[in-house]
Amino acid sequence: MDDAVLRAEKLTFEYDTDDGELEVFRDLDITVKRGEVVAVLGHNGCGKSTLAKHFNAILLPTGGKVYVMGMDTASDDLLLDIRRTVGMVFQNPDNQIVAAVVEEDVAFAPENLGVPQAEIVERVDSALETVGMTEYRNHAPHRLSGGQKQRIAIAGVLAMRPECIVLDEPTAMLDPVGRAEVMKTILELNRRDGTTIVLITHHMDEAARCSRVVVMEDGSFIADGTPEEVFTQVELLRGVGLEVPQTVELLYELRKRGFNLPLDALGCDECAAAIAAVMR
Amino acid sequence: MAMLKDITLGQYFPGNTPLHRMDPRMKILLTIAYIVVLFVADGLVSYLAIIAFLCTAIAISHIKPKMILRGMKTLIFIIALTGILNMFYTKGEGKPLLSFWNVAIYKEGIVTAVFMIVRIILLISGTFMLTYTTSPLQLTDGIESLLKPLEKIHVPAHELAMMMSIALRFIPTLIEEADKIMSAQKARGADFESGGLLRRAKALIPLLVPLFISAFRRADELAVAMECRCYHGGEGRTRMRSLKFGTVDLWALLTVAALAAAVILLKVFPLEVFGI
Ligand SMILES: Nc1ncnc2c1ncn2[C@@H]1O[C@H](COP(=O)(O)OP(=O)(O)O)[C@@H](O)[C@H]1O
Ligand SMILES: [Mg+2]
Numbered sequence: 309m310d311d312a313v314l315r316a317e318k319l320t321f322e323y324d325t326d327d328g329e330l331e332v333f334r335d336l337d338i339t340v341k342r343g344e345v346v347a348v349l350g351h352n353g354c355g356k357s358t359l360a361k362h363f364n365a366i367l368l369p370t371g372g373k374v375y376v377m378g379m380d381t382a383s384d385d386l387l388l389d390i391r392r393t394v395g396m397v398f399q400n401p402d403n404q405i406v407a408a409v410v411e412e413d414v415a416f417a418p419e420n421l422g423v424p425q426a427e428i429v430e431r432v433d434s435a436l437e438t439v440g441m442t443e444y445r446n447h448a449p450h451r452l453s454g455g456q457k458q459r460i461a462i463a464g465v466l467a468m469r470p471e472c473i474v475l476d477e478p479t480a481m482l483d484p485v486g487r488a489e490v491m492k493t494i495l496e497l498n499r500r501d502g503t504t505i506v507l508i509t510h511h512m513d514e515a516a517r518c519s520r521v522v523v524m525e526d527g528s529f530i531a532d533g534t535p536e537e538v539f540t541q542v543e544l545l546r547g548v549g550l551e552v553p554q555t556v557e558l559l560y561e562l563r564k565r566g567f568n569l570p571l572d573a574l575g576c577d578e579c580a581a582a583i584a585a586v587m588r
Numbered sequence: 589m590a591m592l593k594d595i596t597l598g599q600y601f602p603g604n605t606p607l608h609r610m611d612p613r614m615k616i617l618l619t620i621a622y623i624v625v626l627f628v629a630d631g632l633v634s635y636l637a638i639i640a641f642l643c644t645a646i647a648i649s650h651i652k653p654k655m656i657l658r659g660m661k662t663l664i665f666i667i668a669l670t671g672i673l674n675m676f677y678t679k680g681e682g683k684p685l686l687s688f689w690n691v692a693i694y695k696e697g698i699v700t701a702v703f704m705i706v707r708i709i710l711l712i713s714g715t716f717m718l719t720y721t722t723s724p725l726q727l728t729d730g731i732e733s734l735l736k737p738l739e740k741i742h743v744p745a746h747e748l749a750m751m752m753s754i755a756l757r758f759i760p761t762l763i764e765e766a767d768k769i770m771s772a773q774k775a776r777g778a779d780f781e782s783g784g785l786l787r788r789a790k791a792l793i794p795l796l797v798p799l800f801i802s803a804f805r806r807a808d809e810l811a812v813a814m815e816c817r818c819y820h821g822g823e824g825r826t827r828m829r830s831l832k833f834g835t836v837d838l839w840a841l842l843t844v845a846a847l848a849a850a851v852i853l854l855k856v857f858p859l860e861v862f863g864i
Contacts, residue, residue, distance in 0.1 A: 361812075364816060366812060366815060366816065388818050388820070391815070391816060391817075391818050392818055395816070395817075396813075396816040398809065398812075398813060400809065402761055402806070403805075403806045403809035403810050403813065404809065404810065404813035405757070406754065406757065406810070406813070406814060406817075407725065407753065407757060408724055408725060408753065408756055408757040409723070409725060411828070412725055412828070415828040416814075416817055416819070417817035417818055418826075418828075419825055419826055419827055419828060420817060420818040420819045420820065420825055421818050422824040422825060422826050423826060424826060425826060425827065425828065425830060428826065428827075428828045429828060432828065448760070449757075450760045450761055450764070464817060465816075465817070468817065468818065
């Protein structure tokens with residue numbers, strides 16, 4: 309088997325709506341390799357959430373195939389194996405926490421999977437430890453901050469020991485502190501355990517920290533590459549109504565005014581260093 | 589709005605007393621037994637025995653009696669009404685103690701009323717002891733486990749328990765949301781507090797409509813999130829904390845059995861004190 313964790317081949321999907329079929333995408337191809345951190349960008353309604361839901365068989369393709377670690381998502385017998393392999397975290401933490409006590413919520417997935425009792429306790433302990441919420445294990449989730457709730461949701465998914473985690477705008481409802489907490493947790497997961505991450509986001513600074521960025525527009529991918537490769541295509545991104553990271557924007561404007569600057573200094577420090585070098 | 593925050597549905601006071609450690613199934617069964625005993629009981633001695641039992645339970649649980657009284661406050665109207673009705677409608681044999689218009693109050697009436705009030709207070713305090721010392725989760729686990737045998741006759745035990753625990757999980761979230769919507773409507777000049785009953789009920793519509801819409805959206809999202817976490821019904825499901833009967837449960841069972849025996853004996857061979 310190759311190292312593709314997620315693979316969509318000629319993926320086509322249509323929603324059945326009251327006024328006929330609504331085609332979200334046609335013949336989409338994408339492969340996510342083990343250990344990648346992929347940011348998915350695109351304006352509202354372009355089909356990002358619909359794509360995400362194909363990665364753990366919540367939605368099934370109306371055409372083409374989706375494979376999770378080589379398993380066809382359309383096969384019924386593999387459903388639980390597929391769902392435990394690809395964990396999913398959504399935007400609103402309030403609507404994905406099931407139990408009234410933190411540790412019970414984290415235990416929900418392993419309980420569903422029929423994991424033996426002693427191992428459930430072990431998984432809950434390590435998941436809470438990973439997201440740094442161990443001391444809150446007996447708290448009521450509704451008393452926690454948004455960032456903490458979202459970390460509990462991540463822990464709930466981690467307890468399945470997934471190969472890959474797909475996060476659909478997990479920071480959209482959070483304040484800057486919560487956003488930072490969640491981003492740190494996600495990147496740490498990837499660094500430590502090699503968990504593959506697919507992060508749907510509207511925040512360019514978050515996308516800039518990923519290893520790969522793909523841009524969706526009207527149901528197809530118009531850019532795919534490292535953050536440096538993608539964010540330097542400033543006109544393309546602006547053309548589809550997306551911002552670029554502030555660092556790139558600054559470098560871009562300076563270049564237009566004749567400064568000889570690289571565009572791909574995404575980090576604040578790199579950007580500052582590049583400008584300092586030119587000024588000298 | 590203060591009113592919404594005062595709802596203390598299924599309130600639980602965490603602790604580590606023998607009562608907290610009891611198996612929830614035993615607690616539920618014994619609470620039911622206690623209620624039956626309460627309705628069988630007759631005569632002063634029986635009631636004194638039950639009161640002694642309840643007070644011991646409260647003392648063991650470290651629950652402050654104040655908490656029980658506070659919970660009782662919301663029910664005071666029902667308690668008073670039951671007492672008054674019993675007082676007026678019980679006819680006695682002797683001369684009425686008091687009579688005006690066409691109402692007469694007899695000694696028997698007062699005795700019945702007092703017993704009725706004491707009985708209701710004991711009933712409420714007993715059930716409070718159950719919810720105060722058992723977390724909602726344990727309570728639903730206990731109910732699920734007790735209903736399990738009924739799955740053979742198609743009682744959906746797991747589904748009922750899951751519904752109950754999700755409802756309990758979402759009560760605070762929905763209350764918070766109702767609060768928010770109410771403040772938003774008030775800021776736009778809505779008035780929830782004045783006017784007659786009809787007017788107030790009408791004023792609630794702009795609160796309830798968004799609340800319901802949002803609750804349905806939440807339910808949708810929650811269902812997907814549960815599926816994502818491999819939920820597929822109760823089949824093959826294991827639990828992180830399993831229920832176990834222990835020695836505390838045995839002692840509690842013996843105590844309640846002794847109380848029941850005493851009350852039944854007193855019913856068969858009444859022991860009158862002060863003629864009641
Ligand atoms: N359950 C649904 N039924 C019908 N149409 C839907 C449904 N969910 C999303 N859509 C439509 O599909 C398109 C893509 O939506 P979505 O995947 O949610 O986009 P994104 O997550 O990128 O904002 C939109 O036009 C949206 O209106
Ligand atoms: Mg979306």
